[in-house]
């Protein structure tokens with residue numbers, strides 16, 4: 001049998017998984033891989049910080065639906081991935097991280113750049129493994145990709161000592177990838193599906209709450225079919241924002257702390273709530289006590305551990321959302337099913353619109369972007385701008401599944417690298433990043449990556465000279481004590497872009513936004529629009545109290 | 547209920563903690579025990595006994611954990627452990643479904659004066675002398691946790707220098723499959 005070194009086996013495994021692009025940063029322990037990587041067809045994006053690599057892989061994964069790959073060296077290289085892995089974990093994004101480790105004989109000696117990254121990432125990965133012999137690499141990589149993308153997707157980390165990458169061993173690609181304890185359930189339980197269809201059919205005012213799981217399982221078509229069959233409005237969580245086209249006639253916006261009032265009231269008046277791939281997170285539910293009393297619940301989720309994690313449900317169904325919805329729909333679409341469905345009025349989608357005027361505000365800029373009606377991928381950072389974007393960006397052409405945001409972990413600095421990853425997943429599409437002055441600076445170095453690798457996106461920085469969301473919290477809960485939430489003017493974001501070999505322009509009036517965006521979208525390089533935001537408008541809070 | 551637990555469980559109904567036993571069959575891979583105990587500790591629950599050992603099947607490992615948890619908390623723990631990749635099976639039981647056995651090593655101060663009293667307890671409870679040196683005596687007792695509690699209460703006044711417990715070995719009364727690791 002042919003002998004190969006560990007690094008080559010790793011590359012063969014990546015190629016067999018269809019990997020065409022990987023995001024990474026070299027270092028001593030991972031150099032044997034880099035030594036071989038440059039001669040293979042995988043495009044390597046040299047990031048400027050490993051956190052950027054993890055978020056890019058995540059953004060790539062969310063936009064493409066396939067696994068994103070991040071590579072880092074041992075020690076600080078691997079710990080720099082941590083925030084990115086946690087972000088991917090909480091939003092169920094399929095990422096495989098490969099970290100170099102010190103040579104086997106040095107493990108446990110606190111050798112130079114040795115860190116127990118497998119120990120560190122236990123609670124923030126779906127799975128992780130040390131690979132201690134070159135002969136194990138191929139199967140471990142196949143396993144990692146399978147785990148990352150199957151069932152409820154999530155990040156997987158493989159830690160490989162330097163000498164394992166250099167070790168020669170016979171290479172046999174016909175290896176089995178059996179994992180005894182891992183059998184994700186995809187098919188829903190027949191009896192539960194029957195009960196759910198019946199309950200939905202008989203409901204007077206059923207509503208559907210769509211979460212990120214709808215996007216991961218590509219269940220939009222069946223979700224829409226269900227909504228039309230029942231005449232049931234669709235509400236989404238933040239992660240489910242782009243689960244349906246924004247102009248779908250039954251779509252009523254986002255629930256939760258900063259959702260739309262129409263959505264929250266609709267939820268309140270429902271008699272049956274079907275949650276699809278939504279995990280009843282605290283920000284979406286508002287109040288567990290009141291939420292549980294709202295209606296009868298059907299919960300569809302691929303992860304059995306999500307069932308009744310926070311909310312008691314009447315009919316739980318574990319499995320793939322698309323398959324389960326298809327079966328429910330097929331039941332309801334029979335003559336018998338149709339007869340059982342209680343007819344309801346057709347709600348008309350009324351996407352929330354921002355009507356405020358006055359000095360330049362974040363929601364006004366978002367509304368202007370939305371009104372252009374473009375089909376760009378939209379990526380956000382974390383803060384007030386993120387929530388404004390989720391509320392008011394409702395271009396009917398927003399592609400399904402391509403409103404990309406860090407919902408679970410709320411990671412500032414996610415936006416720029418994730419947007420670059422998304423662009424690589426869809427080079428034919430335009431990508432707009434809506435970010436804040438705080439978030440943008442957290443991974444600003446990736447502007448250099450964008451220039452270096454020629455990955456053009458449009459960046460809209462909402463420069464409110466504030467950690468706006470912090471200011472909002474201080475308004476609401478700390479008697480307007482604005483401690484450490486302001487950034488003095490003086491940072492020139494357009495200048496920053498230019499310093500990185502890119503371009504941009506500054507906007508101070510709402511009337512200038514469209515021209516700036518036209519310029520940005522026709523630019524061949526990444527283009528930064530710095531919006532000088534005067535308004536400190538806070539996002540309204542929703543509650544179940546009328 | 548202490549503060550920390552109260553906070554963690556704020557979204558769950560207030561419940562009292564009970565003692566549960568978890569049986570876990572898993573692949574014998576590095577990190578499995580760390581993964582399992584992490585699921586429990588991050589929820590603020592306390593493990594009272596944790597033992598792990600091989601089974602009749604190579605590469606299959608059995609972990610038996612006793613812990614105090616609320617019923618709702620336990621449900622979450624079982625689901626999250628089941629979700630771990632290297633876990634083959636998780637079961638939880640209440641006390642009437644299994645037999646429990648434990649071993650304890652006790653080191654006592656020994657002198658000819660208390661020889662008779664000590665040996666009365668040792669003989670009565672079938673203790674085994676595993677070491678004797680000058681003025682120290684080490685005895686092994688086996689039995690149910692309740693029996694061992696009684697023994698410890700009886701010999702406490704002899705002057706206990708050290709105690710080591712094996713952890714509680716548990717076997718379900720009514721089942722053969724799964725637990726042995728043989729399908």
Ligand SMILES: Cc1ncc(C[n+]2csc(CCOP(=O)(O)OP(=O)(O)O)c2C)c(N)n1
Nearest residue numbers: 383384385412436437438439466467468469
């Ligand atoms: C890495 C990280 N650190 C801190 C926070 C807490 N935090 C949430 S929003 C926010 C302010 C974000 O500021 P900016 O990016 O300017 O957005 P704005 O709210 O001003 O629109 C902060 C500090 C966070 N979410 N992530």
Ligand SMILES: [Mg+2]
Nearest residue numbers: 436437466468
């Ligand atoms: Mg800001």
